[in-house]
Amino acid sequence: xxxxxxxxxxxxxxxxxxxxxxxxxxxxxxxxxxxxxxxxxxxxxxxxxxxxxxxxxxxxxxxxxxxxxxxxxxxxxxxxxxxxxxxxxxxxxxxxxxxxxxxxxxxxxxxxxxxxxxxxxxxxxxxxxxxxxxxxxxxxxxxxxxxxxxxxxxxxxxxxxxxxxxxxxxxxxxxxxxxxxxxxxxxxxxxxxxxxxxxxxxxxxxxxxxxxxxxxxxxxxxxxxxxxxxxxxxxxxxxxxxxxxxxxxxxxxxxxxxxxxxxxxxxxxxxxxxxxxxxxxxxxxxxxxxxxxxxxxxxxxxxxxxxxxxxxxxxxxxxxxxxxxxxxxxxxxxxxxxxxxxxxxxxxxxxxxxxxxxxxxxxxxxxxxxxxxxxxxxxxxxxxxxxxxxxxxxxxxxxxxxxxxxxxxxxxxxxxxxxxxxxxxxxxxxxxxxxxxxxxxxxxxxxxxxxxxxxxxxxxxxxxxxxxxxxxxxxxxxxxxxxxxxxxxxxxxxxxxxxxxxxxxxxxxxxxxxxxxxxxxxxxxxxxxxxxxxxxxxxxxxxxxxxxxxxxxxxxxxxxxxxxxxxxxxxxxxxxxxxxxxxxxxxxxxxx
Numbered sequence: 164x165x166x167x168x169x170x171x172x173x174x175x176x177x178x179x180x181x182x183x184x185x186x187x188x189x190x191x192x193x194x195x196x197x198x199x200x201x202x203x204x205x206x207x208x209x210x211x212x213x214x215x216x217x218x219x220x221x222x223x224x225x226x227x228x229x230x231x232x233x234x235x236x237x238x239x240x241x242x243x244x245x246x247x248x249x250x251x252x253x254x255x256x257x258x259x260x261x262x263x264x265x266x267x268x269x270x271x272x273x274x275x276x277x278x279x280x281x282x283x284x285x286x287x288x289x290x291x292x293x294x295x296x297x298x299x300x301x302x303x304x305x306x307x308x309x310x311x312x313x314x315x316x317x318x319x320x321x322x323x324x325x326x327x328x329x330x331x332x333x334x335x336x337x338x339x340x341x342x343x344x345x346x347x348x349x350x351x352x353x354x355x356x357x358x359x360x361x362x363x364x365x366x367x368x369x370x371x372x373x374x375x376x377x378x379x380x381x382x383x384x385x386x387x388x389x390x391x392x393x394x395x396x397x398x399x400x401x402x403x404x405x406x407x408x409x410x411x412x413x414x415x416x417x418x419x420x421x422x423x424x425x426x427x428x429x430x431x432x433x434x435x436x437x438x439x440x441x442x443x444x445x446x447x448x449x450x451x452x453x454x455x456x457x458x459x460x461x462x463x464x465x466x467x468x469x470x471x472x473x474x475x476x477x478x479x480x481x482x483x484x485x486x487x488x489x490x491x492x493x494x495x496x497x498x499x500x501x502x503x504x505x506x507x508x509x510x511x512x513x514x515x516x517x518x519x520x521x522x523x524x525x526x527x528x529x530x531x532x533x534x535x536x537x538x539x540x541x542x543x544x545x546x547x548x549x550x551x552x553x554x555x556x557x558x559x560x561x562x563x564x565x566x567x568x569x570x571x572x573x574x575x576x577x578x579x580x581x582x583x584x585x586x587x588x589x590x591x592x593x594x595x596x597x598x599x600x601x602x603x604x605x606x607x608x609x610x611x612x613x614x615x616x617x618x619x620x621x622x623x624x625x626x627x628x629x630x631x632x633x634x635x636x637x638x639x640x641x642x643x644x645x646x647x648x649x650x651x652x653x654x655x656x657x658x659x660x661x662x663x664x665x666x667x668x669x670x671x672x673x674x675x676x677x678x679x680x681x682x683x684x685x686x687x688x689x690x691x692x693x694x695x696x697x698x699x700x701x702x703x704x705x706x707x708x709x710x711x712x713x714x715x716x717x718x719x720x721x722x723x724x725x726x727x728x729x730x731x732x733x734x735x736x737x738x739x740x741x742x743x744x745x746x747x748x749x750x751x752x753x754x755x
Contacts, residue, residue, distance in 0.1 A: 200249070200257050204265035207248050208241075213273040216283045218462075221273030222324070230302045230317070233283060233324050236270040240327070281322055286329075286396050286420035288321045289367035294525060295321035296365060296518075299331035299397065306518060310526035313518050326418040330397040335518055336511025340553040343394070343513050346506055347387045348491045355560040356486040356567055357391065358553040359546035360466070362520045364395040364421055369444035369464030370539050373485045375571070376470035382490040384470035386502060388423050391468055393506065394513055396421035405434075412437045416463045427471035435481045441465045442484045442539075477578040479632040482571035483538040486564070520552035533561055537568060572632045580615055581607075581625045582632065585654065589638055595655035600626075600642070603652050623650060 212224040213236075221236040225244055234240040242262055249257045282288065286297050295316065296306040305323065307316040340358060349357060360374045374391065376384045385402060392401045402425035406412045412434070415422050422441070430438075444464030469475050476482040497505075527548035537543050543564060547557040576582040584607035588596060598606070600619040608615050616622040626640055633640045634657065643651040 200261035201264035201268075203253070204245050204249055204257060204261060205268050207245060207252075208236075208265060208269040209272070212279075213269060213277060214279040214281050215274045215277070217280060219274055220283075221270040222281075222283055222322075223269065223273065224319075224322070227303075230304075231319055232303050233322050235324060236266060236273055241269075242266065283322045283324050284367075285324060285326075287365050287367045288323065290321045293320075294367045294521065295323075296332070296521075297323040297325070299325070299329055301331075308518065308521050308525060310522065313522055326398075328399040328418075330399060332397060333394070333510035333514040335515035338515040338519050338552065339509075339512040340516035340520075342509035343390065345509070346390050346502060348383055348493055349387070349488055350491060353488050353563055353567075355550065355553075355555045355563045356488055358520075358550065358555060359542075359560050359564065360468075360486055361391065361395055361517055362524060362549035362553065363542045363546050364466035365517065365521060366524070366542070366545055368541075369442070370484070370542050371442050371464060371466040372539060372542055373438060373442050373476075373481065374466075374468045375475050375485050375487050376468070376490055377472070377475060377487065378490040379492065380472060382492055384490060385425050386499075387488075387490060388425060388468050388470045390506060392421055392423040394510070394517065395466070409433060409437050412441070413463070416441055416465045419465070421466045421468065423468040425470055427469055427473070427475055429471075429473045430469070430475045430477060430481070432478065435476075435478045438467055438469075439480050439484055441467060474574050474578050476571045477575055479572055479575045479629060482575045483568060483631065485567070485571050487567045487571045487574075516552055516554075520549035523552050524549040531557065533557070537564065569635060572635050576629070576632050576636055579625075579629060580609075580612065581622065582629050584609070584615075585626075585629075585633070585640060586636070586638060589654050589656065592654075593656070595653065597651065597653045599649040600652055601649055619649060626652065 208223060211226065212231075213221070214224070215221050222233055223236050223241055224231050224233050234244065245262055245265060246257050249255075282290075284295070284297070286299075288295050293307050293309045296308070298304050298306060298315075302317065303319070303323070305316045305321060307314045307320070343357075344354060347357065357374070360372050363372050376387050378384060389401050392398065396419060398419060402423050403415060405424055405427050406415065412422075441463060442465075444462065476485045476487065524545045528545050531544060531548045533544055533547050543561070546564075547560055550557045550560050576586070585603075588603075588607055596603075596606075600623050604616065604619055604622050616625050623642060626642060630640055637657050639653070639655050639657050641653045643653070
């Protein structure tokens with residue numbers, strides 16, 4: 164083809180080639196420009212201390228004026244810091260792709276290019292013979308607590324990270340924990356449970372307790388939850404809505420030391436199991452975001468607060484990890500503003516007492532004797548040692564703790580159709596019952612109840628879960644090895660050998676937190692109140708009563724110290740003064 168048409172086509176072709184060359188050149192320029200910004204950001208990050216923790220998570224410790232701050236490298240905090248530092252130096256913004264490139268390189272350098280590995284904590288941690296609590300203040304200081312001192316640490320001896328919503332703890336101003344009772348309408352006998360939770364929640368190691376506020380509407384459950392959260396792990400958003408899946412629970416645990424869930428309507432099985440794992444430090448698995456097969460396994464332990472009207476500890480394993488507090492109805496209501504001002508006035512005194520309680524726990528936890536240890540033995544020992552600084556004796560807490568466990572466990576039985584059916588079966592068969600799991604299912608399963616276990620295997624699982632609760636209610640439910648007919652079940656009343664005390668496991672009278680029926684013999688009355696005294700006049704009708712003969716089959720009981728009629732309460736059990744149940748030993752119920 165020749166002529167004008169050919170000439171025009173040739174011009175258009177050359178123009179297209181020129182445009183393509185210009186476009187490629189621009190792309191190369193943009194790439195070089197982005198590469199240049201990313202390199203500058205990498206150099207900025209490399210000036211700081213890069214390291215990884217024991218789980219392989221990369222961190223950067225940045226200088227911020229006179230102090231240092233710690234951020235996970237793959238976090239918005241690091242992105243914001245890099246962008247701000249780049250703007251300060253270049254007076255222009257860094258594009259998103261350049262920041263992403265820099266983050267990837269810095270994270271790889273922290274994880275693979277360096278041998279430095281350090282522990283990073285959230286709110287509370289330990290190093291050497293000291294524990295540390297992140298104050299949450301602007302200069303990233305921490306409270307350093309040993310057995311003999313409480314000091315402010317500015318040297319980053321223990322590294323902490325912070326979530327974006329975390330706030331500062333109160334500044335200590337004296338020490339008076341009793342101020343908190345003006346804000347939480349709790350029965351006096353249950354107050355030691357809240358005090359123990361606060362001391363236990365700031366402990367640097369698991370297990371942690373689960374605090375349950377359950378009561379009727381209008382008893383200040385949310386406000387009580389908010390106050391306990393604010394004295395242990397304050398946050399701009401203190402109360403969370405109930406999690407919808409285990410991933411929500413996991414994300415919350417990564418970003419808060421104390422998880423506070425508000426207004427729960429029951430506690431489903433998956434949530435109860437997840438909370439139990441968090442309380443004792445078990446692993447939580449979740450699928451990594453944007454992948455189908457990659458699993459992330461996290462080892463996390465966190466204190467938890469739950470509140471609601473329903474019975475939340477409906478499963479025995481959660482009940483044994485819980486502190487059950489039933490709040491009292493509020494007669495004189497106060498505005499939230501008034502409650503907030505009251506807390507602000509007393510927060511310094513409350514937290515000062517908390518710090519002192521942690522010092523006492525650091526000093527005495529290894530030496531204190533709490534008698535027979537409950538399920539959360541480490542927590543119970545720590546809390547008992549901390550009690551004097553919070554206004555209670557160790558025995559006050561241990562008595563309340565045993566009562567809480569028993570109440571929660573019996574509540575778990577009441578909420579289980581299987582447990583109720585088994586107990587009713589035992590009442591109809593006082594001599595005991597034995598048969599296969601399948602026969603038991605036939606004997607106790609109600610008609611048209613879809614919530615009841617439908618197979619022998621499911622019933623076996625339910626019986627194993629309920630076994631501790633059955634024992635505390637005086638019933639033994641034993642599952643044998645699987646035989647030709649199936650697994651055998653033996654149900655019988657617990658009839659422990661009774662030595663004059665109650666027949667519950669471990670309640671032999673030597674425990675500092677047991678409660679027994681008060682039986683005062685005439686000679687004990689006369690020894691406590693001599694004849695002719697004002698407190699106890701002489702009893703002329705019984706002057707000639709002979710002394711009781713010695714009982715050679717039983718060792719002599721030590722002298723009592725005025726703590727009621729409890730056997731063994733002579734102060735030798737680790738708590739001077741005994742169990743302080745002079746006015747409480749009025750029941751033969753043993754609180755396990």
